[in-house]
Amino acid sequence: MATQRELARLAGVSAGTVSNVISGSTKVSDAARRKVLDAIQVLNYRPNLIARSLKTNRTHTLGIVVPDITIPFFPKIVRGAESAARERGYFLVVLDSQGSHDLEIDMMALLRQRVDGILLVTAGDYKWSQQSVTEIMDGPPVVCVDRLPVGLDTDSVCVDDFGASELGIKHLLALGHRDIAIVTGPLSLKNEQERLRGYKRALKSAGIEARSSFVWSASFEKEEIEAEIRHRLERTKPRPTALFATNGVTGIYALRSLYGMGMETPRDIAFTTIDELISEDIFQPRVTCVVQPTHEIGYRAVEVLLDRIGRNGAGGPPTRVRLPASLVARESSRLRRGER
Numbered sequence: 001m002a003t004q005r006e007l008a009r010l011a012g013v014s015a016g017t018v019s020n021v022i023s024g025s026t027k028v029s030d031a032a033r034r035k036v037l038d039a040i041q042v043l044n045y046r047p048n049l050i051a052r053s054l055k056t057n058r059t060h061t062l063g064i065v066v067p068d069i070t071i072p073f074f075p076k077i078v079r080g081a082e083s084a085a086r087e088r089g090y091f092l093v094v095l096d097s098q099g100s101h102d103l104e105i106d107m108m109a110l111l112r113q114r115v116d117g118i119l120l121v122t123a124g125d126y127k128w129s130q131q132s133v134t135e136i137m138d139g140p141p142v143v144c145v146d147r148l149p150v151g152l153d154t155d156s157v158c159v160d161d162f163g164a165s166e167l168g169i170k171h172l173l174a175l176g177h178r179d180i181a182i183v184t185g186p187l188s189l190k191n192e193q194e195r196l197r198g199y200k201r202a203l204k205s206a207g208i209e210a211r212s213s214f215v216w217s218a219s220f221e222k223e224e225i226e227a228e229i230r231h232r233l234e235r236t237k238p239r240p241t242a243l244f245a246t247n248g249v250t251g252i253y254a255l256r257s258l259y260g261m262g263m264e265t266p267r268d269i270a271f272t273t274i275d276e277l278i279s280e281d282i283f284q285p286r287v288t289c290v291v292q293p294t295h296e297i298g299y300r301a302v303e304v305l306l307d308r309i310g311r312n313g314a315g316g317p318p319t320r321v322r323l324p325a326s327l328v329a330r331e332s333s334r335l336r337r338g339e340r
Contacts, residue, residue: 002043011039022089027310037087061091062305063111064119064145065104067220069096073248073275073294074121077145080298081119088306090116099123099220105132112139117305119298122149124186124220141308145301146292148190155308157301157321159274159292161191164325165198165246168272168290171327172242173206175334177270181214181240183229183254185247195246195274214240220249229257241270242333248275255287265332272333274325285331293323 004022008015013032020028021036028036039045062085066074078094085092093115097104104123111118117140124147133152144156165182172180182199185192200210213236218228233239243258245251251273258269265271265285272288304319 002045004045006043007036007039007045010042011035033087059114059116060089061093061115062117062119062302063093063095063115064121065095065097065107065111066121067097067099067104067123067147069094071249073146073292076294077121077298077301080295080300081145081302082298083295084299084302084306088302090302090306092302097123108139108142115140117141117143117309119143119145119301119305121145122147122152122189124189141305143301143305143308145297146191150188150190153318155304155319157297157304158191158323159297159325160322161194162198162201163322164274164290164292165195165244166202167325167327168244168274168288169199169202171288171329172244172270172272172333173202173208175242175270177242178208179214179238179240180242180244181216181232181236182244182246183216183218183225183232183250185217185250186219187217192246199244199246218250220247222253225250225253226257226260229254230261233258233261233263239269243269243271245271245273248273248277251275251287251289252277266334270333276328285334288330288333289328290325291328292325296323 004018005015008018011018011032013035017028017032018036021033062081064078064081066078069075078092082092093111095107095111097107101123108118108120120142122144130151137154142154144152144154144158146158148156148158169180180203182196184196187193187196196215203210216228216232218225243254245254254273255265255271258265258271263269272290274290274292276289276291277287300321300323304321307319
């Protein structure tokens with residue numbers, strides 16, 4: 001079996017550099033890290049994890065809790081996180097909270113005893129209790145990913161929520177829409193609040209007043225989203241010419257609700273959503289999406305987590321990484337026939 005000294009010799013770096021790469025240190029240059037990783041692959045190096053954990057008091061294992069692994073958005077984040085973890089000699093344990101805050105808390109408690117750090121995509125619409133926050137922050141470092149719960153102020157990595165929403169609304173405005181409704185996820189999440197703020201800012205910049213009758217909010221539950229869409233469209237007069245959804249879960253169920261009411265996009269209402277709908281090819285016309293860099297979100301989250309681990313959980317205020325989104329314009333957001 002290859003040794004770290006042999007890795008150093010092949011990579012042309014010091015033994016200390018090899019040790020830093022294997023331990024996940026962020027103080028190694030990208031060039032040196034790549035040399036060591038290439039040498040690890042050539043020599044098929046396998047670290048003795050038990051011996052290393054006894055020596056360093058670390059497991060070299062990270063955990064990630066997601067609310068629903070069956071939603072295609074989350075496996076993409078997991079894939080990015082796993083890539084970054086593997087490059088640095090870490091394993092990643094994935095747990096599914098099934099959208100339950102109670103189960104989420106239990107999973108976090110389990111992970112605290114077994115991993116060096118935790119990535120958390122929170123379950124949703126609730127405020128964290130002070131007791132839960134204290135328990136979480138007393139354990140290994142935590143990085144919130146994608147969803148930002150109220151009451152839990154820690155390192156976080158997500159899309160630029162304000163900018164992503166503003167991008168989608170400006171697209172609809174550029175097409176000539178003025179009566180634009182928004183349907184959000186739980187506004188107990190800080191990122192959903194930011195997406196609503198981006199919507200209002202885009203309208204204001206265009207000289208349009210945001211109407212409360214066009215601001216719709218729901219949970220992440222299918223039945224509630226569909227009921228909210230149906231209720232609003234039946235009662236809101238005049239109807240909006242366009243609808244913007246602030247996340248993929250809300251977006252897909254909003255579309256199903258529209259179709260269930262016999263409506264079509266963009267014939268009856270134009271539609272745009274944040275998040276790429278993985279099954280968008282089954283929707284005709286195809287769906288315009290504001291796409292989040294899911295792989296990079298997961299990858300950067302591990303980088304932030306390992307940096308915090310390297311500082312033993314200390315070292316300044318929370319790190320907040322916000323990544324830009326991109327627009328993929330398709331047929332669902334076009335103006336209705338006869339409109340300019």
